[in-house]
Amino acid sequence: MYRPKSVSTLIEELVKLPGIGQKTAERLAFYILKASKDEAERLAMAILDLKGMIRQCSICHNITDHDPCEICTNHRRDKSTLCVVEEPHDLYAIEKTGGYKGCYHVLMGVISPLEGIGPDDLTISGLMNRIERDSIKEVIIATNPNMEGDATAMYISKLIKPLQVKATRIARGLPMGGDLEYADEVTLMKSFEGRMEI
Amino acid sequence: MYRPKSVSTLIEELVKLPGIGQKTAERLAFYILKASKDEAERLAMAILDLKGMIRQCSICHNITDHDPCEICTNHRRDKSTLCVVEEPHDLYAIEKTGGYKGCYHVLMGVISPLEGIGPDDLTISGLMNRIERDSIKEVIIATNPNMEGDATAMYISKLIKPLQVKATRIARGLPMGGDLEYADEVTLMKSFEGRMEI
Numbered sequence: 493m494y495r496p497k498s499v500s501t502l503i504e505e506l507v508k509l510p511g512i513g514q515k516t517a518e519r520l521a522f523y524i525l526k527a528s529k530d531e532a533e534r535l536a537m538a539i540l541d542l543k544g545m546i547r548q549c550s551i552c553h554n555i556t557d558h559d560p561c562e563i564c565t566n567h568r569r570d571k572s573t574l575c576v577v578e579e580p581h582d583l584y585a586i587e588k589t590g591g592y593k594g595c596y597h598v599l600m601g602v603i604s605p606l607e608g609i610g611p612d613d614l615t616i617s618g619l620m621n622r623i624e625r626d627s628i629k630e631v632i633i634a635t636n637p638n639m640e641g642d643a644t645a646m647y648i649s650k651l652i653k654p655l656q657v658k659a660t661r662i663a664r665g666l667p668m669g670g671d672l673e674y675a676d677e678v679t680l681m682k683s684f685e686g687r688m689e690i
Numbered sequence: 691m692y693r694p695k696s697v698s699t700l701i702e703e704l705v706k707l708p709g710i711g712q713k714t715a716e717r718l719a720f721y722i723l724k725a726s727k728d729e730a731e732r733l734a735m736a737i738l739d740l741k742g743m744i745r746q747c748s749i750c751h752n753i754t755d756h757d758p759c760e761i762c763t764n765h766r767r768d769k770s771t772l773c774v775v776e777e778p779h780d781l782y783a784i785e786k787t788g789g790y791k792g793c794y795h796v797l798m799g800v801i802s803p804l805e806g807i808g809p810d811d812l813t814i815s816g817l818m819n820r821i822e823r824d825s826i827k828e829v830i831i832a833t834n835p836n837m838e839g840d841a842t843a844m845y846i847s848k849l850i851k852p853l854q855v856k857a858t859r860i861a862r863g864l865p866m867g868g869d870l871e872y873a874d875e876v877t878l879m880k881s882f883e884g885r886m887e888i
Contacts, residue, residue: 495782496743496753496755496759497755498736498740498742498743498744498755499744501739501740502736502737502739505733506733506736508729508733509718509722510717510718510721511714511717512718516709518779518782519708519709520708520709520710522777522778522779524737524741525741525744525778531706532737532738532740532741533738533741534703535703535704535706535737536734536737536738537734538696538703538704539730539733539734540731541696541699541700542696542697542699542700542719542722542723543723543730543731545696546696546697546723555694555697555723557694557696579720580720580723581720584693584716
């Protein structure tokens with residue numbers, strides 16, 4: 493099918509993004525085509541800036557514009573509690589709740605033998621160094637509640653145990669607004685195991 | 691909520707795109723963050739190239755890398771038939787069918803008094819010049835089958851009538867695989883009006 497090369501190229505690049513199919517890519521490309529030159533340049537520059545300016549925080553491995561990151565340098569955060577997450581976007585999900593005032597450690601992945609990712613590919617050694625150096629009191633392991641996340645949590649908790657530091661795992665159970673009738677068996681079982689006194 | 695500025699900026703720019711909400715923009719931004727620098731640069735460059743290289747064909751007003759466009763310079767296309775469409779993406783939709791071998795004229799919009807777009811804002815005068823100059827035999831008006839598209843088709847057909855050139859409008863009717871039971875009244879009526887002998 494005939495189409496100018498620069499349009500086809502942009503559509504090909506857009507299709508590579510997650511959740512963007514051929515039709516959506518075409519719609520986006522035609523939108524950018526009709527948008528002002530200024531607007532298109534702002535979008536392109538935002539993509540380039542992101543790759544140019546973003547680095548990892550040397551303490552917690554969160555992505556940041558300035559090293560160390562704003563959370564690590566914030567004196568009002570509790571430095572004795574670490575929350576371990578897989579990826580920066582997990583950290584943002586927790587920050588959105590506004591309920592956690594400790595610091596973080598981003599693993600930059602999860603142990604996954606199937607994908608060939610072992611403990612040495614993650615920032616676990618950095619985590620252990622922090623726990624020993626900064627006299628951490630509690631490590632909250634907030635990896636995802638799936639097989640890889642659980643295995644990683646188990647691995648880290650075993651490393652932490654000899655250090656006499658409290659290691660906790662975020663609770664599994666029914667989500668708010670959930671329905672017992674439609675809950676899967678594992679979630680329901682976990683919500684029984686994790687029952688708390690009222 | 692805390693987030694590096696370059697990430698927020700990209701999310702803000704992505705949210706402006708059609709069909710991209712906050713969640714999708716966040717997912718795209720994090721994907722670009724994890725993608726290779728090379729991949730991100732290719733995407734940014736594709737956006738910039740699109741705005742830098744694309745121009746309008748001076749004959750048919752289709753978007754193109756080279757002026758005149760590939761369709762206007764293709765000697766195997768029937769130069770005596772013009773298909774009038776609203777936007778370049780309408781032209782691509784027709785090209786995709788592979789069934790039309792004539793040339794095009796892109797109006798770059800549609801008459802819409804509500805949005806303050808009149809006939810002079812479109813490429814209608816260029817269309818009339820082409821019809822007179824290039825001894826066109828038929829003008830197929832393929833504006834969208836809605837109020838603005840119909841009004842524009844009516845306007846153009848009235849201009850064409852004195853020139854003794856055949857003006858046709860693409861058929862309205864039930865779509866392939868459609869169902870009489872669920873068709874709206876106007877479509878069903880149009881499909882009766884447009885009935886053909888078999």
